[in-house]
Amino acid sequence: MRPVVWVGPVFEPTGYADEVRGMVAALEADRVPVSLRSSTSDARGFRETLSADHLAALTRCVERPVPGPFIQVQHATIDSFAPSHEESVYSVGRSMFETDGLPGHWVAGANALDELWVTGDFNAQTFRDAGVRVPMHVIPGGIDSQLFHPDGAPYAVPGVRGTVFLSVFEWRLRKGWDVLLRAWAEAFSPDDDVTLVIRAYPIGNVDGRRNADILNERIDHFLAEACGRRRSDVARIVLIGERVPARDLPALYRMADGFVLPTRGEGWGRPFMESMACGVPVIATNWSAHLAFLNADNGYLIDVDGLVPADATEVSVYAGQRWADPSASHLSALFRRVHADRAEARALGARARQDMVTEWPWSRVGAAIGARLKDIGRTVDAMSAPAGRATATEASTAGVIVEGGSGNTRRRHSNASEWLFALQQRGNVPYAWRTDEQGVRPSWSSPAIEAWRHLRRTLPAVAVHVTILDETALVTRPCTPSQGTWVIDTGSVVTDRVPPCLVTSLRDRADIVVVPHDMARAAVLAIGVDPARIVVLPAAVDASQFTPTGAKYGRPATAATRFLVIGGDRPHRALARVVSTYDRAFTASDDVLLHLVLPSRREGDLSAWSARLMSDVSAGRRHPNLPALWVDSSPIAYDEMPSLYRSSDVLLHVGTATGRGRTLREAMACGVPVIATDDDLSRQIVGTDAGWRVPPFADTSAAAGAWHSTLINAMQMATDVSERGKRARAAHARSQTFITVGASRRAMAEALTHWGTLTPRALRADTPSATTSRFALQSPRSLVILAHADWHNGTSPAIARAFAGACSTDDDVTLAICLDPAQGVSAEDATDRLRAAMQLAGGSDAQWPDMLLIEDPLDSDTLHRLRASADIVVAVRDPAAAAAARAAGCAVIDSLLPSAWHAAIAHQYPRELSSRLSA
Template identity: 25%
Template sequence: MALTLPTGIVWVAPIGEITGYGNVSRNLLRSLDLLNIPVHLVPIGRHEKEIGEEDRLFLERVNKPIEAIGEKPVLIIHAQPDTFPLIHFEGISFAKKIGITIFETDRIPPAWVEWCNAMDEIWLPSQFNMETFSRSGVDRDKLKLVPYSIQSEKYNQSFRPYPFHEAVKSFKFLYTCAFVYRKGIDLLVRAFCEEFSADEDVSLVLKIYVPSWHPHVDLPSLIRSYIPDLTNHPHIELIQDKIPIDDLLSLYHSSDCYVSTDRANGWGMPCMEMMAMGKPAITINWSGSTEFMKETNSFLIEPEAELEEVDVVLQQTLPGFYQGHQWAKVTTGNVRRTLREAYEDQEKRERIAKQARLDIEQKYSARAVADIIRSILDGTALNSGTASNQPYSLAWEGPVADIHSLAKVNRNIIRYLSSHSHIELTIGAFRPPFTQGTLTADVTVSHQYPPNFTVPVSKHWIVMQPWEFGSLPTAWYAPMKYWVDQVWVYSNYNKECYVRSGLDEHKIKVIPLGVDEHIFHPEVEPLALDVPAGFRFLFVGGTIWRKGVDLLIQAYTEEFRQDEDVSLIVKDFGTQSFYKGATSTAFLTAAAEAANSPHIVYMEQEYTEREMASLYKACDCLVHAYRGEGFGLPIIEAMACGIPVILPDKGPSADFCSADTAYLVDSTEVATIQPAIGSVPILSDVWWINTDLGALRRAMRYAFENRDEIKATGERASRKILNEYTWRHTADKAREAIEQLIHAHDPKT
């Protein structure tokens, strides 16, 4: 059973440092900030001015007094595990104690095992660390996968050029790191000098700082010792000074390709930052960075098949950490080949850089990681030891290229499921029924209309199918009751239709739909419309009877006068495709042209998703008096953009709307006995939602006259949708349902 979110969090971490731990900690706090959980900060370590004013002000804003964390707080310590037993708070009873940490080699220090097992949970950023910690003796059930987040929008802007010395060449490889032996600076310098000549237009820029535990390192001399021929080598630029964050971002942006030769990488935040900028990055294909760096978005240096002992200097100076450990064995030849390819193949650089930016924005933004943290804190995440880590094949059948909502749902769920390396995904398109032997998969999900009840060749079969009008079609009943393993619906209202039709409620899973938060959000620029600039109501959807557009027109024309500063925009869908011949085009055109009626604009042109977001933003209130609806994507898209909505108080929107986030209008359920919906025979009675006309008029008048209040309602609605109803939420619920189905039928369980 899902738990509730904690009342507050005490966060112990080096939040003021420019180290990796400090940078990661501030980014994770930004994800927590989106969950609206009070956080009390306990800094450890130094406070360094180089973190920048923006981060300093952010930390001040999120830091709440200890009294604000409530009665059921969680303690989170982000540090090396030797810190865990040192943190105590008198008088506070924590609901849970969580450690966040990382390690780079093939195992963890032996002393860490006991400290980690003493915590309730350990959050790790990569599958690599999930394996190394578990293999070293940490209880697998305590391990939770929480990837590092990034302020992706921070890197997607213009930056001033970095003031390089004149000797720096046009093409610049960049490596930024602390001076630690595992960072492979020796490997990179040797490979660069062996591969490139002094007369090639390329430089290697090394931004390296020497940590306090290496105070006597003469870095320039050490780097010179790595150069094979001091009389003739390509240009190397060394930057040793600490620089403010703005200068570091300028350095990133002014470089052409990031390269990391870290033999054992905990994560690789600089790689991630450069990728978020749309810059190509190189890394060794081993350890933590492989969580987000793949062949499709990075240049990968292949290591040798066998590992090698950690550098002898590290083993001697830090035996408690590294004695007996191993890391990637990498030859200079493999580094040379990858550097040369990155330098010469401009087309590949541009292609992987574009994909890199997209991947980082979609999978590792503050909001994306906030979703993961929420699922762990409220108990809805699958345990790391269940089938969620086991590979399986998934066939997804249904339209993907069309403009209607079914295809939109398929595209977005597929997009996120395909990011999971343990899912082997076959993407199907709308097609005739397949026959025995054409498809083999562990799980088949079919989402199309009409549904295809030809039994697929797979171990498990899921049908995703909304239904808006009470009793199910007769032809659906037997396959769904006896053949299908799970039925997915969009809302609890949909689920009720299935249960009242006689299906087992345990077979039916609610998979709510979502929005693309990068498109639908409050900062969208409004669309320029040839419509008076007064108050604008909006309807979006196919103008068919079940959408209730006739009721909306009646309420609007009876409530408002022609001389009032108000417009109703009706954005129709599918007039030339899936709703062709069924829409109210003639009725709406006549209404728009009627004398003495308030202003009506009828639109049937097709818009892109971004244009639709701008259309929502150009209006003041969305009204949807539906009679039957599976979910209502336009409703949550408008809400995500900060636009208030007027809706019936029944139906699917009850799942995501309340009096705090929407204007809910009195409605009743109307039922009739009839043999069919159109040409589709049904089991028994039909029911739909009838919105009270007077209540709808009053709600529209209230919105028109209380613009400041409804704007605040729209802002609350946006936070609700963006925090709980994105496509990542949808895909995660779909994945959990699939993996619970697999796990339930696993003979080992």
């Protein structure tokens, strides 16, 4: 079995910590060694409450080293799970929840695991309904019936008398303390021979010295306000405010005739199990996880008056969830029943004790965990087999390389992921993924695991090379692949214009250019790309995930209108101006909220402005008259996006460009209207009825003023609930016409099949026809060298410098350099760059060789004519241009070395040129 590292709370008096201690001890007893790592600080003085033997065993586990790659078990609430350790070969989460659902932002955390261990069928169902898709296994809790048993002295509690009821809990509404006090006040009078003993502590005040004072005040206040009684008007209530040592808990339960907790929901219910093991009958709510071991045959079940919205005042993650509404009147009746029939209660307690001994020992839990760990080991061995070994069919088939995209497989909306999923859907074709941005391994059950296993896979032959452009393409051009049809997916890099440094790659080198919409298609057409080589691939929507119904994200909506802004603080998003306009549109008295979801600082995507805004908001430094604003810097996973949209009323997506339009489509599919930039794409997606449009932001005073006015008007209109609802319905209706992920991937798979049959430009004869006329050069010399290269990566000036190193003004040679206006370089700027390059080459102006700058716009026909006019073509690191030049009958210089230039020129112009050239 592989080593096991167990991470969770250890030395604190919580249910999670108690489970950690019990499960680790059970595994150790079953000879499964565990390296235990505490995820929290010790509670003050808690170690001293453990027995010496128990503490020593836990300490050995904490100090045990980890021998190599391991199975990692994280045992806590899902929102506290950390990314899998780099040496973890399998990631397990152990968690639970107490409502009928799961917070939306917990779902993605669960789905990032390899599997999840839940306490029982209750959480298995609620988690699955909430959207958890990773495998779940039921691993119940257990009880040490040798520690918790009926025999022994009871805990001494001064002031108790008669029938004693015990309740142990943290003072939260979920625990039903209000139901407990109300039922107690109704059940008995001060003359009844009964006592209610409460061991409780305020939230987060486990070690506080004033627990009893704080809670006695709360009890007195509740009895007076909610029940109309003074403390002296009800039966005796005794409060234990100090901590009861863990070793004394069995004695605490033994002092009671009944244990009661009218909880509104439990993830397991550890105190119930401990009471039952001590032979003490339990009164518990008839709902949630504890019903796995508690039933009408071994306890008293409180009727439930249905499910009601959970209160999120104390715990924000309960927002949008439901829990039980236990009946106070039925609890009163059960109190009286136990008091009146102590013999029945003792018999029920004895039955409960027997069930704990036979059905719920820690040894059985340990055996279940051990068996699961062995299965995990077998799974890891099978899944870790390298994907690089091609099948017989694949070995004879040229494959596909997908280059680029994010290595963070939680971002499943990236274009790279979509191409990889399309390849998986296509099947029987070898493929590999190349990316420089690394990320965590996805869960073994995730569809993304196959893509991750194909990282850096070696292919015997390449039919198609797909390059995914990201923002680095705005300043550097992608490298031309050496094999296969070259497909460039422009993503959101190309919107209404082509970045200058991409012109030559898209127009002259790529075999296929994929764009996200018609506006981008027009932009690449404008630089001279052949229409036959352009493919429009719109952003697709996963209709199974992006729906109006389902979990909501994070904190509850605290305003009547909640605006959502997603994304990094980049210039085209105009976030600072959006916030400024929001502050002008509303005041603190307006029932609105702006929720900004920005990347975390770890992603390095925060400007100074957004960092300052986050700091001001967290420190409460915004002016009190300004409207409410949240800044959320938690990383948002793909699985969380639907819940994030659903938590909002309006999406704000304004600035200078719409991008691919994916965010608009996903929000609308969730029934959220949008305020979007008014461009061709948003008109197509949003139309006139699914939201509001504002003009693209411009820096001129008049345009900026109009933009602010239009955005203010749109935001204020969006606060009208009726109008917003009408547009939300229209948004969802329009979303039904969007291309789905399934249809998009099928189209991508078919396209890859077709592209694999094409002859790449680097190999085919991309030549002019026999009647192609020559380009009319201005006074060229006898030998013409043509250079058409990238001005944005320094290639053109480097070619000029190499030319000056090989020739002088005496040589009968002209270097014709294409300016290529589509690259966005002016003639003046180009001349300055060439002059600087020549100066680096040395020599005076009089010694510089003849150069000619061609300022004409370039298209395919013009390039053919230029090659027909040239003797030599310079094609440095550009096999496609070299192949086209040779097909046109031109010699090729493919290096910047002087020897290459001398050889090419001498071969084309053998007569003596000059002493320098002939040398």
